[in-house]
Amino acid sequence: MLNTATILQNSTSVAIGGFDGMHIGHQELFHHLDQNGVIVVINTGYANLTPSHFRQRHTDKHLHYYNLEDIRHLDGAGFVELLKKDFPKLQKIVVGYDFHFGKDRRYSYEDLKELFLKENEDGEVVIVKEVKHHNDAVHSHKIRQKLAIGDIKGANEFLGYNYTICGKKITGQGIGAKELVATINLEAKEFLVPKEGVYVTTTRIDDEEHFHPSVSFIGHRVSTDGSFAIESHILDGKVVCEEKAEISFIAYIRENKKFESMDELRDAIKKDIAVANRELQRLEL
Numbered sequence: 218m219l220n221t222a223t224i225l226q227n228s229t230s231v232a233i234g235g236f237d238g239m240h241i242g243h244q245e246l247f248h249h250l251d252q253n254g255v256i257v258v259i260n261t262g263y264a265n266l267t268p269s270h271f272r273q274r275h276t277d278k279h280l281h282y283y284n285l286e287d288i289r290h291l292d293g294a295g296f297v298e299l300l301k302k303d304f305p306k307l308q309k310i311v312v313g314y315d316f317h318f319g320k321d322r323r324y325s326y327e328d329l330k331e332l333f334l335k336e337n338e339d340g341e342v343v344i345v346k347e348v349k350h351h352n353d354a355v356h357s358h359k360i361r362q363k364l365a366i367g368d369i370k371g372a373n374e375f376l377g378y379n380y381t382i383c384g385k386k387i388t389g390q391g392i393g394a395k396e397l398v399a400t401i402n403l404e405a406k407e408f409l410v411p412k413e414g415v416y417v418t419t420t421r422i423d424d425e426e427h428f429h430p431s432v433s434f435i436g437h438r439v440s441t442d443g444s445f446a447i448e449s450h451i452l453d454g455k456v457v458c459e460e461k462a463e464i465s466f467i468a469y470i471r472e473n474k475k476f477e478s479m480d481e482l483r484d485a486i487k488k489d490i491a492v493a494n495r496e497l498q499r500l501e502l
């Protein structure tokens with residue numbers, strides 16, 4: 218494993234952006250990086266699709282972070298200087314068609330080209346055209362909108378993988394296992410949580426390598442104590458979760474509902490389990 222200083226010293230190409238989600242548009246930029254290319258993440262503090270270091274699982278490239286607060290005062294030339302200082306062998310910069318940078322986002326890729334190529338005649342600035350899916354432009358904010366309305370399939374198509382949240386295990390009300398079905402309750406504060414409702418999911422427990430088939434509930438438990446919960450019921454047997462779990466979303470099943478009795482809630486959960494099993498079987502997951 219090379220250390221960070223060596224990676225930056227040897228890097229000849231960088232892709233620059235916020236990269237929350239590491240979606241198919243972002244991946245298109247990464248394809249232009251050479252073998253020792255680095256992804257430069259401008260950290261705004263608002264990333265909730267791939268918060269903190271979750272971006273790393275979607276690339277084998279090194280991620281180098283700049284906090285927006287630390288660089289937002291720089292003008293165009295100042296930003297290019299910073300890149301050249303941190304990446305002394307830099308030859309190629311990859312950005313998207315709508316990339317803006319520097320103080321008040323005043324500088325575009327045209328400025329980047331002019332400023333970088335002025336002193337690096339054999340350098341290259343690659344501008345990636347807008348990546349679309351079925352004629353719809355792919356962007357992080359659109360993925361957030363899709364998750365907020367429960368359009369999991371749409372969000373996953375834009376992401377290029379199944380949207381996944383990770384959290385630490387917390388204690389539930391303790392009635393699930395006794396009266397309904399056993400669930401793992403999670404707290405996943407850093408992540409955008411999809412619309413309230415019931416979902417076909419897969420769940421990875423602690424540091425296990427595989428995901429279990431599962432059905433998950435997100436929302437206020439309006440039928441019981443009213444509190445907000447993220448819970449996952451594992452479909453392939455009894456499990457023990459010690460510390461943490463991740464839930465990958467596959468499809469939306471139904472809205473969160475208030476049931477008048479535990480029997481009605483139990484019946485609804487039974488149906489949800491049948492739907493999830495069918496869907497997971499169909500997808501061979």
Ligand SMILES: Cc1cc2nc3c(=O)[nH]c(=O)nc-3n(C[C@H](O)[C@H](O)[C@H](O)COP(=O)(O)O)c2cc1C
Binds near residue numbers: 474
């Ligand atoms: C598949 C599934 C669907 C659920 N649907 C609802 C629902 O529509 N409305 C609701 O209030 N709670 C729903 N719940 C949550 C239950 O109310 C919750 O599991 C129960 O309150 C037990 O909570 P506990 O695990 O904290 O003990 C659902 C749970 C599961 C696993």
Ligand SMILES: Nc1ncnc2c1ncn2[C@@H]1O[C@H](COP(=O)(O)OP(=O)(O)OP(=O)(O)O)[C@@H](O)[C@H]1O
Binds near residue numbers: 236311
């Ligand atoms: N659909 C896309 N096609 C091509 N380039 C893109 C696309 N989306 C983002 N980029 C580029 O990827 C880099 C990271 O952009 P950014 O983090 O703003 O992503 P975004 O998906 O547009 O986010 P947001 O929706 O929050 O604006 C930038 O260089 C940007 O121009």
